[in-house]
Amino acid sequence: MKSGSNLEKVLAAGHFSVTAECGPPRGADPEIVRKKAAFVRGHVDACNVTDNQTAMVRMSSLAGCMLIKEQGIEPLIQMVVRDRNRIALQSDLLGASALGVRNLLCLSGDHQKFGDDPQAKNVFDIDSMQLIHLVRTMRDEGVFPSGDKLEGAPQFFIGCAVNPFADPFEIRVPRLKLKIDAGADFVQTQCIYNMDKFKKYMEDARKEGLHEKVKILAGVTPLKSAGMAKFMRRMVAGMDIPEAVIERIAAEPKDKQAAKGIEMCIEQIEELKEVEGVAGVHVMAIEWEEKLEEIIGGAGLLPRPVLV
Amino acid sequence: MITGTPKPIEEVLEMLEPYDNIIVAGCHGCVTVCRVGGEKEVQVLASTIRLAREAAGNKINIKEVSLERQCDPEYVESMRPYVGDYQAVLSIACGAGIQFLAEKFTTTPLLPGINTGFLGVTERQGEWAERCQGCGDCVLHLTGGICPVTRCAKSLFHGPCGGSVRGICEVDKEIKCGWQLIIDRLKALGQMENYGKLKPYKGWSSARDGGPRRIIREDMIS
Amino acid sequence: MLPCTGRIDEALLLAAFENGADGVMVIGCLEGDCHYISGNIRARARVERVYKILEQIKIGPDRIRMYNLSAGEGERFASYANAFVDQVRNLGPSPINLVRSTNAQSAVQTAVQGEAT
Ligand code: SF4
Ligand code: SF4
Numbered sequence: 001m002k003s004g005s006n007l008e009k010v011l012a013a014g015h016f017s018v019t020a021e022c023g024p025p026r027g028a029d030p031e032i033v034r035k036k037a038a039f040v041r042g043h044v045d046a047c048n049v050t051d052n053q054t055a056m057v058r059m060s061s062l063a064g065c066m067l068i069k070e071q072g073i074e075p076l077i078q079m080v081v082r083d084r085n086r087i088a089l090q091s092d093l094l095g096a097s098a099l100g101v102r103n104l105l106c107l108s109g110d111h112q113k114f115g116d117d118p119q120a121k122n123v124f125d126i127d128s129m130q131l132i133h134l135v136r137t138m139r140d141e142g143v144f145p146s147g148d149k150l151e152g153a154p155q156f157f158i159g160c161a162v163n164p165f166a167d168p169f170e171i172r173v174p175r176l177k178l179k180i181d182a183g184a185d186f187v188q189t190q191c192i193y194n195m196d197k198f199k200k201y202m203e204d205a206r207k208e209g210l211h212e213k214v215k216i217l218a219g220v221t222p223l224k225s226a227g228m229a230k231f232m233r234r235m236v237a238g239m240d241i242p243e244a245v246i247e248r249i250a251a252e253p254k255d256k257q258a259a260k261g262i263e264m265c266i267e268q269i270e271e272l273k274e275v276e277g278v279a280g281v282h283v284m285a286i287e288w289e290e291k292l293e294e295i296i297g298g299a300g301l302l303p304r305p306v307l308v
Numbered sequence: 309m310i311t312g313t314p315k316p317i318e319e320v321l322e323m324l325e326p327y328d329n330i331i332v333a334g335c336h337g338c339v340t341v342c343r344v345g346g347e348k349e350v351q352v353l354a355s356t357i358r359l360a361r362e363a364a365g366n367k368i369n370i371k372e373v374s375l376e377r378q379c380d381p382e383y384v385e386s387m388r389p390y391v392g393d394y395q396a397v398l399s400i401a402c403g404a405g406i407q408f409l410a411e412k413f414t415t416t417p418l419l420p421g422i423n424t425g426f427l428g429v430t431e432r433q434g435e436w437a438e439r440c441q442g443c444g445d446c447v448l449h450l451t452g453g454i455c456p457v458t459r460c461a462k463s464l465f466h467g468p469c470g471g472s473v474r475g476i477c478e479v480d481k482e483i484k485c486g487w488q489l490i491i492d493r494l495k496a497l498g499q500m501e502n503y504g505k506l507k508p509y510k511g512w513s514s515a516r517d518g519g520p521r522r523i524i525r526e527d528m529i530s
Numbered sequence: 531m532l533p534c535t536g537r538i539d540e541a542l543l544l545a546a547f548e549n550g551a552d553g554v555m556v557i558g559c560l561e562g563d564c565h566y567i568s569g570n571i572r573a574r575a576r577v578e579r580v581y582k583i584l585e586q587i588k589i590g591p592d593r594i595r596m597y598n599l600s601a602g603e604g605e606r607f608a609s610y611a612n613a614f615v616d617q618v619r620n621l622g623p624s625p626i627n628l629v630r631s632t633n634a635q636s637a638v639q640t641a642v643q644g645e646a647t
Contacts, residue, residue, distance in 0.1 A: 316586075317586050318586070348540075351540075351541035352541050352544060355547075359548060359587055359626060360587035360588075362548075362626050362629055362630075363588065363624075363629060365629050
């Protein structure tokens with residue numbers, strides 16, 4: 001065990017794992033986090049807490065992690081390299097580990113121009129690849145990147161994000177390989193709607209044996225409506241939603257589209273379970289946490305294994 | 309070259325309000341090439357200021373000069389005999405040139421007439437684009453001759469990020485994704501193996517982050 | 531002597547206003563007919579820049595205009611010139627000239643007053 005996290009254990013035991021995501025509030029109210037946590041508890045192996053996603057200022061990821069941890073959920077801290085230099089990153093890694101956070105997701109972060117403060121200075125001292133490497137060095141060698149010994153190495157199950165649909169096509173698999181070389185233990189993918197393309201990606205990854213070196217959690221997001229699907233396709237960079245998916249949900253009357261979205265998401269998870277090399281799913285029910293139980297249960301993934 | 313854009317004339321006029329006897333100083337270096345601070349621009353700016361001030365009933369006297377370079381002491385010195393006869397100098401050289409004048413002529417206020425931009429190239433007449441941030445430790449040999457520090461909006465060393473779509477950067481549809489450019493070029497050069505290598509953390513101490521920089525070439529100091 | 535409107539630059543146009551012009555009319559050859567290929571196109575761009583400057587400093591952009599004519603179009607030249615002169619007359623003297631004449635008047639007044647006392 002590298003970190004001893006619940007997620008790591010569940011994956012190591014060969015279970016098909018489930019993670020979800022919680023966005024902290026745009027304010028200091030802890031009740032909002034607790035309410036979301038109530039929908040997540042018991043349904044996942046770990047829950048991501050996002051780090052100022054789309055550069056909109058929110059409660060810090062670490063604070064969010066502690067709040068859900070108090071509610072009995074294993075936290076997974078997301079860290080972007082947009083806002084902190086390597087000094088702040090190392091310090092927060094040590095702090096998060098000290099507070100018992102055992103899972104980490106290393107990200108670049110959306111450019112600040114999308115958020116509240118487009119005039120902010122962008123840091124990008126190291127990139128997300130180097131952050132993976134930095135954490136691995138601290139965890140496995142017990143030293144700072146400077147070489148100084150740590151008074152207690154941070155323990156993290158190290159993750160990163162991949163987009164199987166991103167441009168340019170030819171570097172998708174080499175890029176995953178690079179992240180594994182840097183030290184990633186698991187990856188969570190961008191939400192998948194184009195299953196054919198994803199299966200092709202997995203095939204390429206398997207050819208290189210990458211699925212054996214890293215745990216791949218396939219990302220899914222239930223669609224609330226045909227409108228949401230179209231919006232995401234238009235607005236979210238690198239989002240590949242095939243026409244057929246949109247047509248299927250659009251064929252329903254408006255009041256039945258949400259139910260259809262959930263049904264489609266469950267089907268998709270069932271299909272993902274059969275793809276060789278997919279070790280779990282990451283269910284991003286954006287501002288729709290109350291549906292997690294229905295989705296995860298519907299896919300036959302409840303109850304979650306309890307390991308000691 | 310170092311590029312720049314003229315400051316809005318309203319801003320310049322506001323800066324000049326306290327003065328009625330000034331020098332407008334241009335430079336024959338980069339700012340001449342990018343047509344923001346050369347001899348011609350001095351003439352036009354001086355004329356514009358005079359017209360605006362006279363129309364406002366507040367005439368101003370302007371001496372127009374253009375130095376070979378505002379960033380070399382020997383040319384700057386040529387202004388010394390007369391600089392004291394004026395209340396201020398409005399310089400339309402780059403920020404370095406303006407500061408050099410300020411440093412040499414300690415009792416004369418120096419005013420910037422342009423906004424200094426970046427180290428860039430002329431992509432076509434009237435259009436300049438950034439290419440280098442002077443990071444002090446060039447890696448172009450590893451990245452197909454395209455700078456990741458400058459051309460990637462996040463200065464990533466292992467791009468592209470998830471925001472790269474069909475060669476366009478997430479930041480603006482007018483910005484090409486630097487990493488797409490790097491990959492295209494590495495492919496064309498048959499150097500894709502460079503892509504798959506983990507690069508060491510960038511040392512930013514040789515960049516501005518290490519404090520103001522200085523280059524000393526002992527061999528050239530006489 | 532200017533061989534071609536291509537030799538006219540912004541500084542020269544502005545100098546005309548500094549020297550007391552209420553309006554400046556630039557007449558170039560027909561576009562496509564420039565002996566120096568693109569002199570008149572450049573002139574147009576420069577006139578446009580000066581137009582913007584005059585607007586920014588509130589001298590009034592309509593005091594400058596570029597026309598294109600061939601050498602054989604005397605009548606048209608006359609009608610352009612008349613129209614432009616009318617336009618500038620309507621605008622009145624440029625703010626510079628207004629300031630200058632008030633200054634001159636008050637100078638005369640002061641002088642007269644000086645004599646009277
Ligand atoms: S790597 Fe540094 S020196 Fe080289 S082009 Fe980029 S910013 Fe300039
Ligand atoms: S889209 Fe490309 S250029 Fe823009 S930040 Fe991402 S990797 Fe860098």
